[in-house]
Amino acid sequence: MFQKILIANRGEIACRVIATARRLGIASVAIHSEADKEALHVARADEAWPVGPAPARESYLAIEKIIAVAKRAGAEAIHPGYGFLAENAGFAEACAEAGIVFIGPPPGAIRAMGSKASAKALMERAGVPLVPGYHGAAQDFATLREAVERVGYPALVKASAGGGGKGMRIVTRAEEIEDAIAGARGEARSAFGDDHLLIEKYLLAPRHIEIQIFADAYGHIVSLFERDCSIQRRYQKVIEEAPAPGMTAPGMTTPGMTEVLRQAMGEAACRVARAVGYVGAGTVEFIAEGEDFYFMEMNTRLQVEHPVTEMITGLDLVEWQLRVAAGETLPLAADQLSICGHAIEARIYAEDPAQDFRPSIGTLVHLREPRTGSQVRIDAGVRQGDAITPYYDPMIAKLIVHGKDRGEAVRLLAAALAQYEIVGVETNLGLLRAIAAHPDFACGKLDTGFITRHAEALLTPQVGGEDDPVLRAAAALALFADIRAETAAGAASSSDPFSPWAIADAWRMNGEGYQDLILRHEDRTETLRIHPERNGACRLDLAGGPVRAEAWEEAESGMALRLDGVLHRLRVVRHAGALIVIRNGRNHVFRIVDPLAPPAGEEAGSERLERDDRRRDRRRSESRGKTMTEGGIGERERSRPALVAPIPARVARVLVRVGAQVRKGEALIVLEAMKTEMTLVAPFDGEIVSLPYGVDAMVEEGAELVLFAAGEAAQISRA
Ligand code: ADP
Numbered sequence: 001m002f003q004k005i006l007i008a009n010r011g012e013i014a015c016r017v018i019a020t021a022r023r024l025g026i027a028s029v030a031i032h033s034e035a036d037k038e039a040l041h042v043a044r045a046d047e048a049w050p051v052g053p054a055p056a057r058e059s060y061l062a063i064e065k066i067i068a069v070a071k072r073a074g075a076e077a078i079h080p081g082y083g084f085l086a087e088n089a090g091f092a093e094a095c096a097e098a099g100i101v102f103i104g105p106p107p108g109a110i111r112a113m114g115s116k117a118s119a120k121a122l123m124e125r126a127g128v129p130l131v132p133g134y135h136g137a138a139q140d141f142a143t144l145r146e147a148v149e150r151v152g153y154p155a156l157v158k159a160s161a162g163g164g165g166k167g168m169r170i171v172t173r174a175e176e177i178e179d180a181i182a183g184a185r186g187e188a189r190s191a192f193g194d195d196h197l198l199i200e201k202y203l204l205a206p207r208h209i210e211i212q213i214f215a216d217a218y219g220h221i222v223s224l225f226e227r228d229c230s231i232q233r234r235y236q237k238v239i240e241e242a243p244a245p246g247m248t249a250p251g252m253t254t255p256g257m258t259e260v261l262r263q264a265m266g267e268a269a270c271r272v273a274r275a276v277g278y279v280g281a282g283t284v285e286f287i288a289e290g291e292d293f294y295f296m297e298m299n300t301r302l303q304v305e306h307p308v309t310e311m312i313t314g315l316d317l318v319e320w321q322l323r324v325a326a327g328e329t330l331p332l333a334a335d336q337l338s339i340c341g342h343a344i345e346a347r348i349y350a351e352d353p354a355q356d357f358r359p360s361i362g363t364l365v366h367l368r369e370p371r372t373g374s375q376v377r378i379d380a381g382v383r384q385g386d387a388i389t390p391y392y393d394p395m396i397a398k399l400i401v402h403g404k405d406r407g408e409a410v411r412l413l414a415a416a417l418a419q420y421e422i423v424g425v426e427t428n429l430g431l432l433r434a435i436a437a438h439p440d441f442a443c444g445k446l447d448t449g450f451i452t453r454h455a456e457a458l459l460t461p462q463v464g465g466e467d468d469p470v471l472r473a474a475a476a477l478a479l480f481a482d483i484r485a486e487t488a489a490g491a492a493s494s495s496d497p498f499s500p501w502a503i504a505d506a507w508r509m510n511g512e513g514y515q516d517l518i519l520r521h522e523d524r525t526e527t528l529r530i531h532p533e534r535n536g537a538c539r540l541d542l543a544g545g546p547v548r549a550e551a552w553e554e555a556e557s558g559m560a561l562r563l564d565g566v567l568h569r570l571r572v573v574r575h576a577g578a579l580i581v582i583r584n585g586r587n588h589v590f591r592i593v594d595p596l597a598p599p600a601g602e603e604a605g606s607e608r609l610e611r612d613d614r615r616r617d618r619r620r621s622e623s624r625g626k627t628m629t630e631g632g633i634g635e636r637e638r639s640r641p642a643l644v645a646p647i648p649a650r651v652a653r654v655l656v657r658v659g660a661q662v663r664k665g666e667a668l669i670v671l672e673a674m675k676t677e678m679t680l681v682a683p684f685d686g687e688i689v690s691l692p693y694g695v696d697a698m699v700e701e702g703a704e705l706v707l708f709a710a711g712e713a714a715q716i717s718r719a
């Protein structure tokens with residue numbers, strides 16, 4: 001076994017690998033970009049070496065620098081994690097040349113599976129079923145069109161080098177073929193530097209079922225069963241589970257058929273692995289419909305969702321990877337493997353589902369994870385205070401639960417999601433909670449169209465709470481406590497700490513004491529009057545009537561609030577002039593309104609709040625139907641209208657030229673942030689007068705990307 005390994009990755013997967021290395025007594029060497037100097041994986045490793053600036057191509061993808069660090073640090077092997085260099089055959093070769101073990105399959109296997117088209121050709125020869133389609137070498141338009149027509153509608157045009165759902169277009173009728181091919185080709189060329197396309201029949205409600213395989217260098221190959229990854233957004237996985245719920249499809253009533261199907265898929269996957277001389281961990285992805293399943297692609301690395309397999313098998317797949325890479329045989333044979341219980345993983349992303357899953361960047365001002373144990377596991381790469389930057393993947397963590405059966409796993413998932421507390425970035429927690437609570441999810445009715453089909457129920461931003469006295473009372477009491485503490489601190493430093501004016505107990509010369517607090521929640525501003533009582537309790541006059549807070553206490557675990565006799569547990573986070581009350585994993589924002597502050601606009605702080613409000617309002621109106629791909633219309637809209645960057649990003653493609661006349665809705669520019677592409681479209685008809693940023697430029701939020709001829713503004717206001 002190795003003494004020391006380097007992890008050529010960051011975030012949760014780097015932390016994940018380090019954890020196993022530590023358990024096995026192997027020293028770990030982390031690498032990091034300038035943006036990640038203080039990152040969690042750096043803190044967890046035994047050593048951490050800088051490898052370059054924030055952009056991945058200058059750091060986490062810089063093969064020579066990484067190999068040089070591995071040599072200098074004395075690492076015998078490199079674990080590539082997933083993403084970055086994990087499926088880069090050139091990197092695997094560079095490791096070998098440097099005398100370092102690449103913890104992954106041989107370069108030949110990576111190459112064979114690197115192109116979906118050649119992988120499919122190979123699988124066809126190995127007798128593995130394929131989705132009907134075309135994966136030939138000829139790429140002329142006539143050949144591709146003919147393939148689409150032969151496959152029938154709907155058809156899918158796919159980039160052979162594709163990944164992350166990029167470079168895919170659905171064709172539903174003949175008139176769309178040309179655009180689909182041109183679009184997929186353009187996207188593939190720019191994203192992968194390879195515009196080779198393939199055509200597949202587009203299955204309408206399939207399931208994504210994949211088989212985890214493991215092979216050693218001595219010809220042993222086992223299947224570690226399946227994972228169902230059908231819950232997806234934009235062709236990317238959101239929730240994965242193992243085993244696949246009710247693998248028996250409708251119409252498949254034969255008893256034991258599930259086991260038969262599992263066996264058939266497992267055998268097909270092992271055949272795939274054998275066909276390419278595979279060694280290490282790999283995943284063979286199938287698309288399944290009814291009792292049919294078709295090979296889609298093989299991922300020649302550890303998958304993001306590997307923990308669900310670990311939970312149901314009780315194995316550590318990173319340990320297996322290390323053992324196999326060190327030349328050992330597989331720790332267990334097929335007949336020693338079995339499935340125990342049911343595991344589900346939810347990926348927690350910094351993104352806004354209501355805005356077409358736009359990545360969200362910012363600092364994790366508050367991060368509290370659910371309690372973990374044998375049934376709840378969290379694989380995270382960030383801590384409270386860390387930033388989600390535009391440079392890398394927006395995943396915050398993976399939450400994995402393990403139940404005796406699927407019902408228990410779904411309950412554990414819902415319960416753990418309700419304990420998650422995140423403030424500082426938008427997250428998909430609301431979407432995940434809605435999925436976990438959906439009746440179709442509960443009964444395992446899954447297919448890749450799940451999120452789209454139930455979009456109304458799953459993606460509508462959850463607002464409300466304004467009528468809930470518990471939330472308002474919690475916000476008011478937290479603010480009241482802050483004011484008291486502040487006044488007490490002020491009094492302690494003043495000349496007469498015992499002056500009655502210095503005591504913040506809502507003391508009044510005459511009559512009943514009270515304190516008025518003004519809070520704004522959503523669009524409603526409310527004055528809440530707090531009457532402290534001598535015994536530490538309070539009466540609160542709320543819009544809906546008075547309530548009595550008998551006791552409230554804020555501790556590390558949150559706020560315990562006894563209101564009208566009932567004990568509630570929640571959390572109040574103070575951030576940017578607001579109180580965020582978190583209950584059951586959901587954030588409710590109460591803005592503090594200072595009655596003595598000058599009117600909005602006169603002072604920097606309130607200006608910022610106003611701007612936040614405008615932004616929020618814009619978001620809300622957009623989430624009522626418009627897509628986010630329109631970008632923002634610039635501040636200068638009255639003089640010279642501009643299309644602005646909605647988030648910091650890299651310019652991936654510029655689709656128009658200066659002087660072009662464009663139509664409303666026409667795609668103008670493609671941005672990439674955190675591995676997600678977003679196409680910004682023209683907000684109106686007009687002429688482009690300037691394109692200040694070229695391909696690869698890093699742009700700030702609000703940067704003016706496309707400037708239109710003056711006069712278009714009138715059209716904006718008419719629109
Ligand atoms: P990528 O490599 O970009 O992840 P995949 O080929 O793995 O692309 O496909 C990603 C997802 O796209 C699948 O999980 C599935 O939801 C969908 N998909 C791919 N091929 C088809 C198809 N032929 N019919 C329907 N959906 C498909």
